Amino acid sequence: MNVKDTIKEMGEALRSSNSGQQAMFRARLAAQADAAVAITRPSVWKQYVFFATSSIAMLILVIVTWPKPPDVVVYDSSPFNSVSAQAGLGDHKGRGLLGRLEESFDDAYEPSALTVTSTTTASPGEIVDYENENGSMLDVKTTISLWSTKDDLVTPVQNLFEYLGGHVSGISQYAMDQPTHLTGLVPADSYFLFREQLRDLVSADKYMTEVLNANDLIPSAINIEESITEVTEAITKLKDDIAKMENATTKASLQRQLENRELQLENLVGSRADLDENVEYVKVTVMVTEIPGFWETREAYDLHNLVMGMEKPGSFVQRALVNILIVGFWALQILSIAIWFLIPLVIWLTYRRRQRLAWKDLD
Amino acid sequence: MQKQFLELYDEYYPKLYAYVLMRVRHREVAEDIVQHSFLKALDNLASFKPRRGATFGSWLFQIAKNELVDRIRQDAKLTFCQTEVLDLNPTAISTIDQLLNAELAVEQKERWQKVLCAIEHLDEEDRELITLKYLADLPYQEIAKTMNKKPNTLAVMLKRALEKVRVDLGI
Numbered sequence: 001m002n003v004k005d006t007i008k009e010m011g012e013a014l015r016s017s018n019s020g021q022q023a024m025f026r027a028r029l030a031a032q033a034d035a036a037v038a039i040t041r042p043s044v045w046k047q048y049v050f051f052a053t054s055s056i057a058m059l060i061l062v063i064v065t066w067p068k069p070p071d072v073v074v075y076d077s078s079p080f081n082s083v084s085a086q087a088g089l090g091d092h093k094g095r096g097l098l099g100r101l102e103e104s105f106d107d108a109y110e111p112s113a114l115t116v117t118s119t120t121t122a123s124p125g126e127i128v129d130y131e132n133e134n135g136s137m138l139d140v141k142t143t144i145s146l147w148s149t150k151d152d153l154v155t156p157v158q159n160l161f162e163y164l165g166g167h168v169s170g171i172s173q174y175a176m177d178q179p180t181h182l183t184g185l186v187p188a189d190s191y192f193l194f195r196e197q198l199r200d201l202v203s204a205d206k207y208m209t210e211v212l213n214a215n216d217l218i219p220s221a222i223n224i225e226e227s228i229t230e231v232t233e234a235i236t237k238l239k240d241d242i243a244k245m246e247n248a249t250t251k252a253s254l255q256r257q258l259e260n261r262e263l264q265l266e267n268l269v270g271s272r273a274d275l276d277e278n279v280e281y282v283k284v285t286v287m288v289t290e291i292p293g294f295w296e297t298r299e300a301y302d303l304h305n306l307v308m309g310m311e312k313p314g315s316f317v318q319r320a321l322v323n324i325l326i327v328g329f330w331a332l333q334i335l336s337i338a339i340w341f342l343i344p345l346v347i348w349l350t351y352r353r354r355q356r357l358a359w360k361d362l363d
Numbered sequence: 364m365q366k367q368f369l370e371l372y373d374e375y376y377p378k379l380y381a382y383v384l385m386r387v388r389h390r391e392v393a394e395d396i397v398q399h400s401f402l403k404a405l406d407n408l409a410s411f412k413p414r415r416g417a418t419f420g421s422w423l424f425q426i427a428k429n430e431l432v433d434r435i436r437q438d439a440k441l442t443f444c445q446t447e448v449l450d451l452n453p454t455a456i457s458t459i460d461q462l463l464n465a466e467l468a469v470e471q472k473e474r475w476q477k478v479l480c481a482i483e484h485l486d487e488e489d490r491e492l493i494t495l496k497y498l499a500d501l502p503y504q505e506i507a508k509t510m511n512k513k514p515n516t517l518a519v520m521l522k523r524a525l526e527k528v529r530v531d532l533g534i
Contacts, residue, residue: 003525007482010475016377022380
């Protein structure tokens with residue numbers, strides 16, 4: 001017996017023993033092969049177009065809905081500083097009559113630190129009307145900016161006005177994403193408390209930054225201040241002239257003028273002191289702004305301001321680090337968005353290449 | 364292109380069936396494994412790397428072997444064919460006419476049965492080689508890829524395996 005031939009015979013018999021099943025399965029496989037080829041044919045690009053379009057749509061959606069940084073810059077105090085520089089006289093706090101026009105809540109309120117700018121438009125009639133209504137001709141108008149994640153901070157602020165014996169005279173919002181302005185009066189003796197309560201209100205949520213911008217326009221105060229400035233300059237000039245003058249008669253005449261001017265200055269300062277004492281209400285504008293999601297932490301907001309040059313920039317290394325942080329953050333964002341697009345592309349290209357090679361081999 | 368795949372199917376189905384049947388000794392299970400192997404090959408055609416020297420046959424047989432191992436794990440009754448184990452396995456087919464599901468001439472049946480038993484007595488590697496070479500009718504090149512050995516080595520191994528069968532048969 002030839003072993004090899006016998007085994008070969010057996011093999012032949014085995015191989016042909018299942019031809020019925022083979023034929024049946026062939027038909028099924030043919031149908032599946034059609035579907036497989038249709039799906040994996042390299043020229044089929046529709047799936048990828050769908051994938052890529054979805055990714056691009058997602059990208060656009062992310063960009064469109066990306067939270068914008070706040071429009072209002074609260075650190076800008078340059079207009080007030082320029083006014084301060086014009087003030088000639090110091091007040092009893094040594095701060096300058098015009099005072100520091102931008103201050104944080106950490107500073108104590110000082111009623112005498114009046115806030116004056118050179119752009120007043122109020123007429124005497126308006127002042128009288130205001131006095132009749134509110135009992136004082138001195139109106140300290142301040143703007144308080146609040147940044148908060150709280151959905152509705154307007155109602156609590158409004159309640160705070162009323163709770164402290166004042167009232168809100170107007171609420172305005174120019175656009176949906178713009179700050180809401182609440183303008184109202186607070187009794188002067190409650191103003192410190194008002195500020196404290198306001199700070200607590202915001203702190204209870206997520207304290208961001210609060211800036212008190214006192215940009216009051218007080219006609220009476222301005223008139224007094226202008227007069228004081230004028231008289232002070234005149235006194236200085238007279239003193240200089242007297243020192244230079246040798247003629248005794250002229251010198252005596254100038255001396256009298258000086259005395260008159262000093263008396264005038266004394267009266268003016270007295271008037272100003274009276275005004276300070278007569279403060280009954282403080283006119284306050286509270287600006288309530290919701291913090292967009294991106295700026296949820298004060299650190300992020302401060303960091304942004306630092307980079308944008310809105311605050312003192314710090315050392316070069318600090319600025320460099322901050323820039324790296326910001327650039328790195330955005331790079332990460334862009335990269336993560338790009339992955340939506342790149343991953344399907346790479347998968348599809350790899351699959352397509354392999355499939356092409358496989359079919360090539362079968363050919 | 365599916366036409367080419369079906370041509371490969373026509374060529375490899377009988378070979379694969381013969382191989383798997385010899386391993387599981389169960390016709391329905393063998394059919395099932397072969398069919399699953401082809402479906403898997405079709406689904407994973409993209410992962411087939413012809414540039415690495417593999418042929419479609421060797422790749423298909425590798426899929427079938429994996430399928431076989433999975434099936435044996437799932438079903439403890441199935442076993443690789445060994446005479447001693449077959450005796451303990453009631454579902455396995457041990458006679459050649461049952462294996463072929465055909466009526467054979469008495470003389471032929473006795474002869475084939477003896478050879479089959481002699482093959483059963485070989486060790487695993489020799490039995491695998493004879494199955495692939497003569498029962499599945501694969502070329503050396505594809506057997507080499509399937510068994511991960513060089514063709515020359517296989518030729519020597521096959522010669523020795525046949526010698527063992529002859530000795531077992533007393534020829």
